Amino acid sequence: MSFFLQLVVNGVVVGGIYALVALGFVLIYKSSRVINFAQGEFLMMGAYVSLALIVGAGVPALPAFVLSLGFAVVLALLVERLVLRPLIGEPVISVIMVTLGLASVLRAGIQLCYGTDTRPFPELFSARPFLVGGIPVARGYLWGFCLSGVLLALFFLFFKLTTTGVAMRATALDQVAALSMGVSVKRMFALAWAIAAVVSAIGGIILGSIRGGIDMGLGGIGFKVIPVAILGGLDSVPGAIVGGLLIGVLENLSGGYLDPLVGGGVKEVAPFVVLVMILMVRPYGLFGTVEELERV
Amino acid sequence: MRCGGFRTTYVADDQIFETVYPKIGIAVLGLALAVLPGLLTSYWLDVVNRIGIAIVGAVGLNILTGFAGQISIGHAAFLAVGGYATANLAGREGWPFWLVLPVAGLVTALVGMVFGVPSLRLKGLYLAMATLAAHFIVEFTVQHWDGLTGGVAGMSVPPPRLGALSLDTDARLFYVIFAVVVGGVAFATNLFRTRVGRAFVAIRDRDVSAEVLGVNIFRHKLLAFGVSSFYAGLAGGLLAYQAKIITPENFPIGVAIDYLAMIIIGGLGSVLGSVFGAVFMTLLPEVLRLGFTALSGLSPKLIGAFASIREGVFGLLIILFLIFEPDGLAARWRTVKDYFRVWPFAY
Numbered sequence: 001m002s003f004f005l006q007l008v009v010n011g012v013v014v015g016g017i018y019a020l021v022a023l024g025f026v027l028i029y030k031s032s033r034v035i036n037f038a039q040g041e042f043l044m045m046g047a048y049v050s051l052a053l054i055v056g057a058g059v060p061a062l063p064a065f066v067l068s069l070g071f072a073v074v075l076a077l078l079v080e081r082l083v084l085r086p087l088i089g090e091p092v093i094s095v096i097m098v099t100l101g102l103a104s105v106l107r108a109g110i111q112l113c114y115g116t117d118t119r120p121f122p123e124l125f126s127a128r129p130f131l132v133g134g135i136p137v138a139r140g141y142l143w144g145f146c147l148s149g150v151l152l153a154l155f156f157l158f159f160k161l162t163t164t165g166v167a168m169r170a171t172a173l174d175q176v177a178a179l180s181m182g183v184s185v186k187r188m189f190a191l192a193w194a195i196a197a198v199v200s201a202i203g204g205i206i207l208g209s210i211r212g213g214i215d216m217g218l219g220g221i222g223f224k225v226i227p228v229a230i231l232g233g234l235d236s237v238p239g240a241i242v243g244g245l246l247i248g249v250l251e252n253l254s255g256g257y258l259d260p261l262v263g264g265g266v267k268e269v270a271p272f273v274v275l276v277m278i279l280m281v282r283p284y285g286l287f288g289t290v291e292e293l294e295r296v
Numbered sequence: 297m298r299c300g301g302f303r304t305t306y307v308a309d310d311q312i313f314e315t316v317y318p319k320i321g322i323a324v325l326g327l328a329l330a331v332l333p334g335l336l337t338s339y340w341l342d343v344v345n346r347i348g349i350a351i352v353g354a355v356g357l358n359i360l361t362g363f364a365g366q367i368s369i370g371h372a373a374f375l376a377v378g379g380y381a382t383a384n385l386a387g388r389e390g391w392p393f394w395l396v397l398p399v400a401g402l403v404t405a406l407v408g409m410v411f412g413v414p415s416l417r418l419k420g421l422y423l424a425m426a427t428l429a430a431h432f433i434v435e436f437t438v439q440h441w442d443g444l445t446g447g448v449a450g451m452s453v454p455p456p457r458l459g460a461l462s463l464d465t466d467a468r469l470f471y472v473i474f475a476v477v478v479g480g481v482a483f484a485t486n487l488f489r490t491r492v493g494r495a496f497v498a499i500r501d502r503d504v505s506a507e508v509l510g511v512n513i514f515r516h517k518l519l520a521f522g523v524s525s526f527y528a529g530l531a532g533g534l535l536a537y538q539a540k541i542i543t544p545e546n547f548p549i550g551v552a553i554d555y556l557a558m559i560i561i562g563g564l565g566s567v568l569g570s571v572f573g574a575v576f577m578t579l580l581p582e583v584l585r586l587g588f589t590a591l592s593g594l595s596p597k598l599i600g601a602f603a604s605i606r607e608g609v610f611g612l613l614i615i616l617f618l619i620f621e622p623d624g625l626a627a628r629w630r631t632v633k634d635y636f637r638v639w640p641f642a643y
Contacts, residue, residue, distance in 0.1 A: 035421050086619045092420045093367045097560055098618045100553050104611025111604030223432075223549075226425055262440050269436035272429040279414055279426045 002135070007256040008249055009135045015248020016145030021203045021221060022228040022240035023151065024196030030172045030235045031192040034084060037099040039200055040222020041106035046072050046201025047121070047208040047218060048110050054122050061124055065205060069198050076197030080190050107219060118215040121208040140210035144203070151199065152241050159237070168192065172235070227271035231278055233288025242286060247271050299641035310489050315637065329474055333467035341466040342538075343582055348473035349534045350574035354558040355484045355567060356527025361556070362564035363488065364520035365500025366415050370427035372551035373411075373434035374525045378404040378532025379542045380438065383451040386537075393456030393463070393472065393537065401529035407434075408525020415517045419503070431549055438544045450543030453536045466538075473534050480527060484567045487523070496520050497565070557614050563626030572625040580613075581606050 021043060028036045049071045053064035083102055087095055125143060129136035159165040170178040171188040179185055207221070208214040228247045232239025255267030284290050303309045313319050333341060357371050381400035385391045391399070414426035438445045445451065455464035456472060463469050487493040495516045498506035507513050536542045554577060562573020588602055621628065
């Protein structure tokens with residue numbers, strides 16, 4: 001039983017980070033119908049930039065954190081303006097491929113600067129694990145979990161209460177109608193990308209400090225976010241959170257119980273098995289809009 | 297004097313070669329290819345063989361993605377299935393290569409059709425995600441089903457034999473690979489002059505209209521997955537013969553992305569485009585490498601950075617092509633050709 005609980009608690013806290021990254025993924029999809037396959041690379045960018053600031057330039061942790069989020073915003077705005085905007089209205093495959101191309105470019109850039117070796121990442125959180133009901137949990141994961149909770153609440157309020165938030169929802173619902181109401185759709189797209197880059201960068205920094213080191217493998221999380229987003233519903237912000245927690249728990253449970261049977265690696269593939277099942281049974285996910293999906 | 301492409305009969309519209317020049321060009325190219333193995337060093341022969349394999353794979357992916365409009369990020373997985381089928385049939389069972397390759401293709405076609413089933417309910421980016429999941433599931437299976445695939449250690453593949461002759465050198469393998477290339481390209485070109493091929497295009501352009509016109513969408517989508525995976529199986533089989541040892545490392549997700557890049561840079565929905573794309577994307581790293589060897593006197597550090605520069609250039613090319621020439625090299629080629637064909641009276 002304690003093994004089970006341990007797996008579940010670990011899954012929930014890892015899921016918090018997935019939820020955070022999926023949040024950005026869903027925001028971009030919701031506002032501009034773009035699947036961002038470079039989400040994992042944005043995450044890596046955040047981690048490497050803060051590494052460069054803290055270790056390379058000797059900036060204290062908190063300013064470095066803020067600066068790397070600022071960098072993420074600038075990068076996302078550039079990408080949106082230079083790469084995605086010329087492709088508005090192009091077929092799905094072009095948009096998918098352009099984000100895959102973008103992922104390659106970002107990865108190459110990081111590799112050129114840092115090589116492929118694992119770089120030690122400064123510990124931002126105390127290494128002493130925190131006890132949740134007697135089960136030890138890494139503090140970083142707990143921070144990630146709490147942070148995604150806070151961010152979810154903030155986003156919820158943002159979409160409900162602020163003019164910009166309402167404008168973003170309007171853009172997601174109907175671009176032409178939003179335009180005629182005086183909403184700058186371009187600004188909304190840019191904003192979605194900026195928010196996505198910020199949450200990914202936060203995820204990257206937290207992950208980096210939990211693992212104690214960062215390497216190119218960090219970008220792999222970009223693919224794992226896809227089952228998360230689909231499970232929750234591709235156009236649902238609360239769905240991203242629930243999906244993240246579910247996938248986190250599920251991959252930990254399946255890894256914990258099935259790995260001894262087949263010799264490891266179940267954790268990596270389980271989310272994708274779930275993905276296929278959801279796509280077959282309920283492709284709009286748990287909270288997604290049903291009419292949203294064009295069925296064959 | 298011609299001043300445009302005016303066709304007045306269906307036969308004329310269906311022609312593969314409108315003028316005599318492509319026929320001459322292909323004859324010259326064929327002759328050049330026949331003597332090529334004697335002229336090249338073994339390194340460049342290896343490159344040419346890889347180009348041939350890439351052409352087969354790219355034509356297959358273009359049939360599915362470019363012509364039938366079903367996005368697939370799972371092509372590397374299908375190559376893997378073909379490769380491991382070949383390794384098992386040739387290595388363990390000792391079948392001759394002319395039997396192994398088609399059977400490997402059929403096995404892959406079957407697997408491809410299974411993963412094509414989601415396409416019956418999904419399209420667009422949802423289908424892309426289903427094929428992405430297929431990739432990771434196949435990759436996991438390949439890594440863990442030790443009895444069938446040899447796990448992470450991989451499997452060795454014996455060289456193909458033709459009677460008493462062992463096709464163990466790149467020069468001999470060249471003829472096998474290019475026989476498959478010629479057959480594959482010819483089949484694909486003709487496929488789109490038939491009812492099935494046109495049905496693929498109709499489904500891509502507007503599935504509802506296609507159904508109204510009497511195209512059975514389910515069957516044709518599955519068929520598109522089948523044909524495409526058959527090509528992938530052939531390419532994977534050839535890859536296995538050429539590499540001699542295959543491991544899961546041969547088929548990472550990056551390979552699927554490379555193939556997608558080939559058909560986008562070459563031209564979606566164009567057989568010739570797939571050939572252009574495959575040649576371009578395989579030669580590009582070699583040209584880059586040559587450039588780097590020339591520069592390495594200046595800075596030995598650059599050599600270490602080569603892998604990342606290659607990836608960056610690939611990514612940049614994908615982005616630039618999508619923004620500035622979304623129809624790819626094939627469209628460029630057509631423009632140039634038309635210019636000369638109707639010169640000096642272009643309308």
